[in-house]
Amino acid sequence: MATNVGHGEGDLAVQSCKDQLYALTPEENIHCQHGLYFQDGQRRVDYVLTYPVKKPGGGRSSRQSTHLLTENAVARSLRRGVHSRGIHSRGEHPRHHQAQRPKDSSSLPSSPVADEDHKAFRREEFEGKLRDTGLELEKDEDTKIPGVGFVKIHAPWTILCREAEFMKLKMPTKRVRPTFSSLSLYLYKISSLVSKVLEPLHPHVEEHQPKNIKHLSHTFSREKQHLLLGSGVYTAAYPLHDVIMQPDTVDCLLQLLYEEWANYSVFYKYQPIGLVRKYFGEKIGLYFAWLGLYTQMLIPASLVGVIVFLYGCATVDDNIPSMEICHPRNNITMCPLCDRVCSYWKLSTACGTARASHLFDNPATVFFSIFMALWAAMFMEHWKRRQMRLNYEWDLTGFEDEEDHPRAEYEFRVMQKSLSKDQKSQHKVEKLNYQDRLPAYMTNIVMMLLMIGVTFAIVFGVILYRISTKAALHMSSNPTTRNHVQLTVKTTAAIINLVVILILDEVYGAVARWLTVLEVPKTDKSFEERLIFKTFILKFFNAFTPIIYIAFFRGRLVGRPGSYLYVFESYRMEECAHGGCLMELCIQLSITMLGKQLIQNNLFEIGIPKLKKLIRYIRSKQGAFQEEERQKKLQRYEADHFLEPFAGLTPEYMEMIIQFGFVTLFVASFPLAPLFALLNNIIEIRLDAKKFVTELRRPVAARAKDIGIWYNILRGVAKVAVIINAFVISFTSDFIPRMVYQYMYSPDGSMHGFVNHTLSYFNVSHFQEGKETMDPLQLGYPVEICRYKDYREPPWSTTPYEISKEFWAVLAVRLAFVIVFQNVVMLMSDVVDWLIPDIPKDISLQIHKEKILLVDLFMKEEQGKVHILESRTSAVGKENCSSGNNNNSTMAHQRSGLHTNSTNSF
């Protein structure tokens, strides 16, 4: 259910597999032949490139996208693929030389045959370079998948060591016993009791056993790469999955993940984050750790939410305003809700709505939205701490993001530009300037505004649908139809809204990607950030515009009986039911949230990959051989070829952020949102896990220290949530009018008379010609004065139907509440932020101790040499330390940091 990092080490695997994991040598693994090794059974396949083969007898070569991939990009991507852990080393990386810059990538071939030849030539050239760097290649064109050739790549141990050193990866050295337990005996007993109680929650991967042994620093890692999907030269590039589902397998890491992680039956357990990180890399590990923490944090939130909801249920009968509405004695005659066709009605008919409103509109709601704002701050802080802890345990403390290389598309554009400029000037074009980017930027802005406009237009369309249907149904004379008016209209409108949101979500994802490609960002990182930003903006507007409309605009500008406001001259502006708009907001929220989660997350996420896999399989099947037979005989690299390529974590994060929005933004109106989110996420974790383990090609492991831009987006959402909740409480709910009545107007300090106070008077003789109701005697008696919900002067005042003093007083209190709420909650969030240290105390202590250990070791080593050093004259020493020394050997020593026995080089 959530990550478990407190106990022991993430990279300690299950006992039964431990020996195999650590002692696996090529010699022992000859029997494991399912395509994981070269033909000699010795060298492991670390990476696979595929390309189309034109076979006379085979099917036609698979279609290729016309994307451009320079060798530079491939080389770079491969270089990032270093991953080594004992024998579990894969990844390779030719040196990134200036000479490898694209030379001919602009000369796009014209005919298909020349194209094919050209590509084959470039493959040859590229593979030669790979061999030059020390990698070992094996080609296999005679596979069971017709039309696809494979290049299997093996990175020898020496190359891995060199690259690991080059990337400054940390390695395991001395084992130390972390002293997390400076607890007293008493506290220790409690904590052991707690861990015993929690034991069933831990996955059976031995992570939770108090081993108390940790490597001082350990394991290499690998870096991200999505660049390789779709290319003109190779069709795909991926590392191999371990073998799974084979009883005789020795690679039990994946097996373990399959059993203890990607399995719905372990939904109540912590995730084996250490193993996830080991198999998929830090970036994916961080995602699941984040998802785990988020789900964990949702537990208290949904508990409190349920309690708040139950409080609403329990107090519904004590609620004086709804009692007054329902009481048959105070049967107030209300004014018609529309001109001519509507008639007078009794307030007691709104009894049901009023009672239901109380469930979501009671003082506990205010408490709950403060609670959720602090909860969001706590979540941020806890994530910072969890991240820090993972950084320490995964030895990323010293890791800095590698500088990003320009993307292939960017380099291509620059080259194009310099080619076109060459005729005009002598300047070498090195980058795209503002002028080059202006058209793309303009398109971006225009398209973004257009898309947001589309969202608004659709919301407005749904509103019009509601208004017109309502009007039409109102006019119908059939009383049963009229009774079902509210329900029918609300339900159909909400479903239309949901469908539109789901469709636009997909459209906006594609639009954002297209716009970002248009922008030609320089680096992968900037590409990702821009894409995320745009997608977030569009999807956020898409999901929340209808909700914001209901919360803040609906029922605000409706006019008053006798002068209702109209749109298009015939449709009245929408009004909320008597209990306020909070009830409708709640309905809209729950339908959108549940619908989105059920349809989008579960249906789409499970269904579409399965569908795609099926399509890919059918397309390449061509009726050649039987499925069962093939499944068995398929080499690992062939089987992986049929899997869906990994498309990045953006959709997963995005889904969760939008959900986080539902949980925090309007939580004042829907205290059950955290519960629904929790239920969804418990499934979501295992669903994602299953997808990663069985549905996707193994992603290239990527190193990452944090979740990047997502953290900022989370912060932004949490900040906006404070303001929106302040407005929901003060403007959408009836909390403030009730408070104002109780403390300013109530004669006895109670809520009695509140309903009467909120209703203004209207003299029916003031109806304009043609606006009076057609059926004045529907209630059975003639009406002289009717009531309507607003703060307006009565007909007998000097300024009848003007906005009254009470309106302004309530408005002022509402605004004051917003200011107080916003600033108090922001202050409290800041205090939470300030009180909880970003680095857990035990981790900072441990880091400190490890530093001292290193220093001590260094000092012991130094001790013997210091006398030699001292006996030398200071002149010699000066040569080593002074500033004038330009040679490379000094450089090397400088780089070697603490390594001081400079005498070695003399």
Place this chain on the structure above:
Amino acid sequence: MATNVGHGEGDLAVQSCKDQLYALTPEENIHCQHGLYFQDGQRRVDYVLTYPVKKPGGGRSSRQSTHLLTENAVARSLRRGVHSRGIHSRGEHPRHHQAQRPKDSSSLPSSPVADEDHKAFRREEFEGKLRDTGLELEKDEDTKIPGVGFVKIHAPWTILCREAEFMKLKMPTKRVRPTFSSLSLYLYKISSLVSKVLEPLHPHVEEHQPKNIKHLSHTFSREKQHLLLGSGVYTAAYPLHDVIMQPDTVDCLLQLLYEEWANYSVFYKYQPIGLVRKYFGEKIGLYFAWLGLYTQMLIPASLVGVIVFLYGCATVDDNIPSMEICHPRNNITMCPLCDRVCSYWKLSTACGTARASHLFDNPATVFFSIFMALWAAMFMEHWKRRQMRLNYEWDLTGFEDEEDHPRAEYEFRVMQKSLSKDQKSQHKVEKLNYQDRLPAYMTNIVMMLLMIGVTFAIVFGVILYRISTKAALHMSSNPTTRNHVQLTVKTTAAIINLVVILILDEVYGAVARWLTVLEVPKTDKSFEERLIFKTFILKFFNAFTPIIYIAFFRGRLVGRPGSYLYVFESYRMEECAHGGCLMELCIQLSITMLGKQLIQNNLFEIGIPKLKKLIRYIRSKQGAFQEEERQKKLQRYEADHFLEPFAGLTPEYMEMIIQFGFVTLFVASFPLAPLFALLNNIIEIRLDAKKFVTELRRPVAARAKDIGIWYNILRGVAKVAVIINAFVISFTSDFIPRMVYQYMYSPDGSMHGFVNHTLSYFNVSHFQEGKETMDPLQLGYPVEICRYKDYREPPWSTTPYEISKEFWAVLAVRLAFVIVFQNVVMLMSDVVDWLIPDIPKDISLQIHKEKILLVDLFMKEEQGKVHILESRTSAVGKENCSSGNNNNSTMAHQRSGLHTNSTNSF
């Protein structure tokens, strides 16, 4: 005036001194004998310890504080003192061994003689240990200052090299040409023109010449130490100043600083920050860089402020409300301002105030406070960038704050606790727990609240003074006295306030220090942070409570004619003059700010150190020899002994932060604040510089990456400023009532009639018995209806003198303005934060390029070795990289980072 870091390198000194600076060897410097070297004239004195000597013929030994200083603390402090740059190396540092922990520091000696012996013994022991670590010591008890012995310490080159390596200091290696100028030719011409124009602004230290040469990484540095001031064993510890004011000196760094920095005549120039950092260390360098940037940023702010003020001056005659007040035709009769003794008055007598108010209360003020909020955000961002740039230039990019050692006081408390516990249990006490700290925490909270209470009480006292004096003067029958009432009361009250603030500032500083000592924080860093936090809270309240009172509370609860509110039954609550409280706020602000700056900063900062120096001089003079003669003959270390010890940067920062508060918090009411701050700071920089160069002992240089907690405090002040300005504009100024009148009530959309609209009616017959004025005919005619400034119902309404609808409407708009202003400005600040990258583009490019350079160098070195590596079997390689390798040699290699030729150790 401001830092200059864009051009060339900070550590390139003036041409004339350059050779000396770089080629200075001990051999060349024998002629420089002013106490900078040991008796042999060879070894430089890097550090000086002083202790009391009991001489039979000399004066009595100087009084010593009874503070406790363990050897541990001394050793630690000395160890931090590494500073080496070519020959300019000073600082030394015995290894910090566990064995050096205090052994006998708890056994305080009883008699003075035994005390003296005991101390002498401990000095011996300590000095022996210093010698063991390789430092060279020279004792000098026969100085010209009777009763003071000096231990001069020299750190040999080898020791410095060892420690520098140990601290992972960077050193200069290859010179590279930074390619900041990827500008086109056209842009280059512009920039060279700009730099030519700006040339007079640069100090003559050659920093600004476009050398375009920078060391890849360079110079060692040293760390902070204030711990040594006052001890039972040594009386003082300080490094030596370079010689100054001697025409034949070769140490021209200080001379340069003296001429080009600590000099009022160069006030318009940039500061030579590189030199400051070189002489005083990074921490002080960062302070001056920050002060410089702040001053620089104040220039546009004061320009805009002056323009806003001038706009107010220019439009004062077009201001309709003040025209209406001043116009003799609309001569409105106002109600008495107090019961019985006051009489009716004419509104036109408030003409002057109304006109003056317009200077600070016009639409430009709103614009200006938005501008200043963005200015603050810009300032933060620029400082982040400047800091990053300095980090790069001073090679602090990889530097992490060293873990803090426990303070001596803390260790003493822990020892005390473990001694007292020893009798009871066997547990070893390692730290103070919550129980030990509770009394101190409670004292802290109580004292802080008490102090804040004192501030409030004093402000209240001043209010009472104002009210009572006013009442007394009102009652006087002398008309001239009465005319001067306002002026006299305001001026005396403001002066009293100022004096109180100045006195309390000193008191609060002492209280905060006392409270922090009581808390016994564990580390120096935490001590400093707690002290700063407490001091800031107290001084902030002290400075701003009277101002906040005037802005938000004065004139709010005054009642109405006929039922004025009273305090103590006889004194009426204060009211603001007719133009609103903004005018008075402005007066109070300017008096406090100017007074504080003039008296506190300049008088105190110059006067007190001079006074202290004089006292110290007089005390040790004892009439032994002549001043002039002594001044000449005094050794450097003797002369430095008479200087004031360096007491940390806290007071300097604090002063500036409070000033920043004045500049941002109430800027809506006082647009000239930035100008006054600018003028003050121009002097302040040179004043501080002079103090550091001539008045203080040379501080131990300390490394620091940033300005620490001060940045957070600045952010906090900037955040609070947005809210306070929102409230000042909407509640203190008349901006919102004017807007409301113009757009809601004005018959013709102009401001005509505004004054009439803000005045309510009072029927004089409604005065209660005994409250009517004694002199109803003072204006020469009988009054039936008088007016007063408030939004209340007229006497003829159904609810006379109740708060009117207009009041609520204006209140609602005021609150809405606060919400809009706060959120819009916060959003804009966030956008500014987001738009301006934290790392300047050229710096990030340069860092990237240097990384590539290092990689290239490393690769070239590697190239030759890779073949040897490859020829080895992978089994050997595995031995190096695998996890099971526990020996120290692997450890050393791991530490050596990029250093890969592991074959060396085999």
